Amino acid sequence: MAKKGKTAIEPTRDEDYPEWYQQVVKASDMAEKSPVRGCMVIKPWGYALWENIRHNLDDMFKSTGVKNAYFPIFIPLAFFEKEAEHVEGFAKECAVVTHHRLEQSPEGGLVPAGKLTEPLIIRPTSETIIGDSFSKWVSSYRDLPILINQWANIVRWEMRTRIFLRTSEFLWQEGHTAHADKEEAVRRTRMMLNIYARFAEDYLAIPVMKGEKTFSERFPGAVNTYCIEAMMQDRKALQAGTSHFLGQNFSRASDIRFQSADETEEFAWTTSWGVSTRLIGGLIMCHGDDDGIILPPKIASSQIVLMPIVRKQSQRQEVMEYTENLAKALKEKRYGGRRLSVEIDDREIGGARGWEWIKKGIPLRVEIGPRDIAQNSVFVARRDQTPKEKTSIGRERFIIQIDHILDEIQHNMFNKALAFRKKNTVSINHREEFYQFFTPKDQKKPEIHGGFAMSHWCGEEACETRIKDDLKVTIRCIPFDNEREDGECICCGRPSRERVVFAKAY
RNA sequence: CGGGACGUGGCUCAGUCUGGUAGAGCACAGCGUUCGGGACGCUGGGGUCGCAAGUUCAAAUCUUGCCGUCCCGACCA
Incomplete structure (x- = not known):
């Protein structure tokens, strides 16, 4: 006789969403926590999923002319220092290697011995080390574009981690391209975002919103960051993929110069774009029910x-x-x-x-x-x-x-997720209603609330910050398919010409 | 880094207040009965009670120090 309740997973999503997530991961046999802080062991059932994600995306990339390559996991500190905003954005998350040898200490046990003259950081992303290679590969406009992707692991020393969603080490793909022409680079940035969106919707069955990040949410060092945002079943937003137009910022930092057709010397225009094992977390939270995860057939570990x-x-x-x-x-x-x-x-x-x-x-x-x-x-x-x-x-x-x-x-699966997102996406025009929308009724044990609020924003960072401080709500993106519409900023009331997506985020 | 909690078989935890030499459930192994919706019975294996020092005839239990984990906050592609 069954002795458990009606559901295979306890608690249910309604009872305790974060705990439900942990239990689903455990019950699915996809991954487990490792003894290493913030890191996970991906078990065969979970890794097969990643392999399928990888194969499909890899084919899509290659069909646009991208080739795979591999760059070192270690980045010399000096490289990393070259792009100021980049440093500011990532410095706090860097794991640093300072020694290279172990010796028996007099007290017993091993201690690091040989100190490195220059510390190495473990890549949190590879713009700088790949940029260094690009600078050597490029001398003429005939060498461009360079379209490179690498499948790799990266490390970001996050304060708080959650399996698949934010781990200290994770697997991802990072594409890096360099172009002679600005417009071409922008087109590439868009093209890759479109691939992510198509992959998310057609393979993962996760409906996504395509758009542009605001200044404060932009990739450190980028001119523009485009993203796809998905709604999870707790109505929070998950950034599922990003594509960055880096302008000439990184080519200046890494000295990626070339001679143009009219014999002038110019800096290349670069892009970078990535998705990670976080997609698996998104899959779980988008499709899972109270009996566990539900895998979309196209990328299921087995069908x-x-x-x-x-x-x-x-x-x-x-x-x-x-x-x-x-x-x-x-x-x-x-x-x-x-x-x-x-x-x-x-x-x-x-x-x-x-x-x-x-x-x-x-x-x-x-x-x-x-x-x-x-x-x-x-x-x-x-x-x-x-x-x-x-x-x-x-x-x-x-x-x-x-x-x-x-x-x-x-x-x-896709239609269900889309219906859910539509149901929980609302246009809000008044500040009071906005605050109410994002405030749980029970402060001590917040119930699932909120969603995507389509509201006007004046474009000022101050308003963004204010809302973030008050409600922990951020602008997820400025949607591409936005219609021009006059309105008033949800925060300050000043005039605005379009709506943006506000939500709580992972 | 601030506030709080917790470290006991693989997992979840009881036992700690009131010191007496380690338990339960689940999981695992064997046998039997079951079996098209989460089975049951019997038997069995498995733990230097996070680490170190101290108090004591005696420490999972009391004291001190250390280490680690989790939660809240801060932080956060």
Whole structure:
């Protein structure tokens, strides 16, 4: 008999959203905390997801002419110091290597011995070290553009960490490009943001808003920062990807100069853009329910688990053969640009086995027992439906329709997330209403509240700061698809010509 | 770095106030009965009680110091 409540995850999202998140991560078997402060161990089920994200994005990048390369994890301090705003933005988060050797200390134990003449920082991002290479690679406009991406780990020594969302070390991709022409660099910045948006929506099934950051939220050293922002189920915003137009700031700092067609010497225009393992956190918070994570079929670690039902040993061989045959047939099929990944779980039958896969978020669970084999059918449960809803489908029909079923799940997930965002995005014109919107009723144990507020902003940083201090609400972005509209700043009442997205953020 | 709390089998925790030589639930292993919605019974393995010093006949328990973790704040691509 079941002894737990109705949900596989406790507490539920409504009861305690942050704790729900931690429990979902644990139950999904994707990652766990490591003994190292703020770092995580990504387990196979989580890493497979990252691999799929990586493969798909990598293809998209390459289709635009980007090539992969790799640069060192260590950055000489002197490089890092070159761009003033960049230093200011990242200095506090840098891990620094000052020694290079260990020795036995007289008191026992190992101590660092050889002190480095110049400290090395562990990359928090690679603009400066890649810029140094670019400066050597470029001498003529004919050398441009350079379109480089690297898949790497980076370290940012954050005060408070949360698995997948903000860890001291994380995996990401960072693209770096250099152009002879300003407009071309801006186009590239936009192009990459569009790729992120398409990937988020088509693969992760996460609807995103594209827009530009305000000055205060801009990447340190950038001229413009574009971003995609997604709404999580606690109605907070998650920055899911960013693309920066760096102007000539970093090319001046790294001395990326070239001779133009009309024989003048000029600085290159550079861009950088990245997404990280944070996307996995976004996936969990966007799609998860009170039974655990729900993986979108296109990037799921696996799409299908087959669970043989063996009640008597005498049936075992027949059931296993049928199951393995089905697995083989399914693996022939392609979905989302790659072969279907199919798991067979032949552990003892019982509810626990099924629930484990629910918590891992696999899109389809298929039970195969003697009854099904007798009618040449399979018993299918979809993760986007309640655990009870299982349907018997003829084996051949199931195989033929598998991509339609998975597509349907993929679309359902996106539409559900989009409906949620729409429901919790409101236009607010009055200051009082704005403050009310972002203030929980129960201050001691805040309930899920707020959302995206589309409101007017005069463009002054003072107003931004004021709202941040009062409510912890920030401008997530100035949407690209904004319509011009006259209004009054939600904070000071001065005239404004467009609305921006206000929200609490991760 | 300020405020608070906590370190006891793999996990969650009880035991600490009132010192007497370590427990529960879950997980794990074996056997049996079960089994198409989270099974049950019996048996078993596993802990220098964060570290160090002190008090004591005796310390998980009292004292001091250290280390670490979590929460709130500050900070934050």
